[in-house]
Amino acid sequence: MDAGGAGLIRLPDGLEVIVPGARPGDEITLAYRPPQPGGRRGLAESFETLAASPDRAHDRCALAGDCGGCPMARLNYSKELELKRDLLVVEPLRAQGLLDAENASVVEAAVGLPEEKLRGFRNKAVLYPGILDGIPHFGYYRARSQELVPAEGCPQTPKWMEDAARTLAPFLTDPAFAPWSERTDEGILRTLILREAPGTGERMAVLVVRRLAADFAALEKRLIDALAPIGLAALLLNLHEAPGSAVLSFAPGSTRVLLGKSGIEANLLGLAFSLGAETFLQVNTPQTPVLYSLALDQLGIAEGDRVLDLYCGVGTLTLLAARRARKALGIERVPHSIECARTNARANHLGNAEFLALPVEKALEREDVKAFAPTLVIADPAYQGLAGGAAEALGKLMKASGAKRLAYISCNPKSFARDAAVLSSSGLRLRSVTPVDMFPGAMHLEVVGIFEAEA
Numbered sequence: 001m002d003a004g005g006a007g008l009i010r011l012p013d014g015l016e017v018i019v020p021g022a023r024p025g026d027e028i029t030l031a032y033r034p035p036q037p038g039g040r041r042g043l044a045e046s047f048e049t050l051a052a053s054p055d056r057a058h059d060r061c062a063l064a065g066d067c068g069g070c071p072m073a074r075l076n077y078s079k080e081l082e083l084k085r086d087l088l089v090v091e092p093l094r095a096q097g098l099l100d101a102e103n104a105s106v107v108e109a110a111v112g113l114p115e116e117k118l119r120g121f122r123n124k125a126v127l128y129p130g131i132l133d134g135i136p137h138f139g140y141y142r143a144r145s146q147e148l149v150p151a152e153g154c155p156q157t158p159k160w161m162e163d164a165a166r167t168l169a170p171f172l173t174d175p176a177f178a179p180w181s182e183r184t185d186e187g188i189l190r191t192l193i194l195r196e197a198p199g200t201g202e203r204m205a206v207l208v209v210r211r212l213a214a215d216f217a218a219l220e221k222r223l224i225d226a227l228a229p230i231g232l233a234a235l236l237l238n239l240h241e242a243p244g245s246a247v248l249s250f251a252p253g254s255t256r257v258l259l260g261k262s263g264i265e266a267n268l269l270g271l272a273f274s275l276g277a278e279t280f281l282q283v284n285t286p287q288t289p290v291l292y293s294l295a296l297d298q299l300g301i302a303e304g305d306r307v308l309d310l311y312c313g314v315g316t317l318t319l320l321a322a323r324r325a326r327k328a329l330g331i332e333r334v335p336h337s338i339e340c341a342r343t344n345a346r347a348n349h350l351g352n353a354e355f356l357a358l359p360v361e362k363a364l365e366r367e368d369v370k371a372f373a374p375t376l377v378i379a380d381p382a383y384q385g386l387a388g389g390a391a392e393a394l395g396k397l398m399k400a401s402g403a404k405r406l407a408y409i410s411c412n413p414k415s416f417a418r419d420a421a422v423l424s425s426s427g428l429r430l431r432s433v434t435p436v437d438m439f440p441g442a443m444h445l446e447v448v449g450i451f452e453a454e455a
């Protein structure tokens with residue numbers, strides 16, 4: 001398979017042909033378009049399966065072929081984990097020269113979900129409205145397009161989220177709730193965000209609107225009544241007037257409460273966290289504590305440690321680390337997340353956790369951050385990884401402060417491999433890489449990399 005989840009055939013002359021929909025182990029006949037002159041890869045125009053791969057799964061997702069979000073859901077789960085580990089994690093590390101004879105076995109087997117948790121694991125769904133063949137629906141966009149695929153039947157989505165979407169769909173024919181079109185800028189409703197707080201099960205819905213219709217107040221009452229059986233703890237309205245594909249508006253005053261509270265309360269590994277409309281939290285409920293525990297256990301926090309948590313969001317890992325350490329310092333560039341982190345620290349009576357609202361690449365150059373002199377570091381960056389010189393600056397800071405270990409959690413093994421090469425050349429040894437599957441079915445793996453300071 002290629003890294004996008006399509007089948008890939010290697011011909012004896014070294015050329016490759018991409019066969020979307022085919023799986024490793026399938027026996028097929030195909031017609032294909034050869035590569036462009038100078039190119040290496042051709043594309044299948046059609047294919048016929050003579051014998052299906054023994055690793056094919058037929059019952060994991062009925063939408064897998066149509067929606068394109070989970071190309072791996074047509075394989076059995078153990079094969080999916082094995083392939084994703086090799087394609088997404090081993091290959092980029094090898095390309096960076098990090099898997100030499102000495103380091104060949106640093107990549108562990110991928111940690112997957114138990115079979116019974118492969119359904120309904122999402123705690124967040126971002127659904128788009130649309131009218132398909134005259135019928136109103138909420139759904140996901142088909143991979144690499146803005147074509148709507150109705151969400152009904154998506155195995156990742158909990159049933160109550162499907163029920164909420166089904167309840168609201170008929171309202172889409174009301175002009176005060178009509179689907180917004182990015183192309184024409186007509187309509188009202190941009191997205192429906194549904195969230196469920198891990199640990200407590202509290203439910204939230206956010207209606208993101210491009211504009212408010214004059215008669216929205218009348219509709220509001222009917223929406224609230226219709227949603228009553230869903231048992232929402234929070235129903236919010238987010239006014240998002242800017243063009244573009246950002247899911248909601250972060251502008252002050254853009255979110256108001258229609259029903260219940262302004263946020264929901266989560267409990268993660270025994271600590272309480274407030275979730276607002278826009279708060280970042282890992283989307284996979286059963287796998288989040290697995291990921292965090294693995295990173296914190298492998299970091300090996302002792303009572304006297306000073307833990308620096310980079311890209312800390314609302315302080316989830318900072319506070320979990322603070323519970324085991326002498327002091328923890330979280331750094332994050334979104335000021336609102338830092339406010340939430342401070343509130344979360346107070347709510348959990350963790351007075352040994354502090355937070356700074358700064359871009360990491362700038363913070364690592366500051367004297368007060370250097371003076372914190374961490375003994376251990378956590379980094380959990382966004383897709384871009386330790387960007388803007390942060391990898392080099394982190395290597396220097398860890399050396400200067402004599403920090404023992406770094407736990408680097410990454411949602412993008414490619415930028416992880418790039419950063420691992422920089423960190424390795426600044427005196428940190430890559431001890432282990434554990435892939436953790438946060439998105440079964442999708443071509444995605446999270447990794448936890450542990451780096452040790454060389455003696």
Ligand SMILES: C[S@@+](CC[C@H](N)C(=O)[O-])C[C@H]1O[C@@H](n2cnc3c(N)ncnc32)[C@H](O)[C@@H]1O
Pocket residue numbers: 280281282311312313314315316317331332333334337358359360361380381382411
């Ligand atoms: C993958 S999230 C991790 C959040 C947190 N560790 C958690 O598990 O909930 C990455 C975080 O990095 C923040 N971020 C992105 N770029 C940043 C930068 N240059 N400096 C600081 N924070 C940044 C994002 O706002 C986001 O909260």
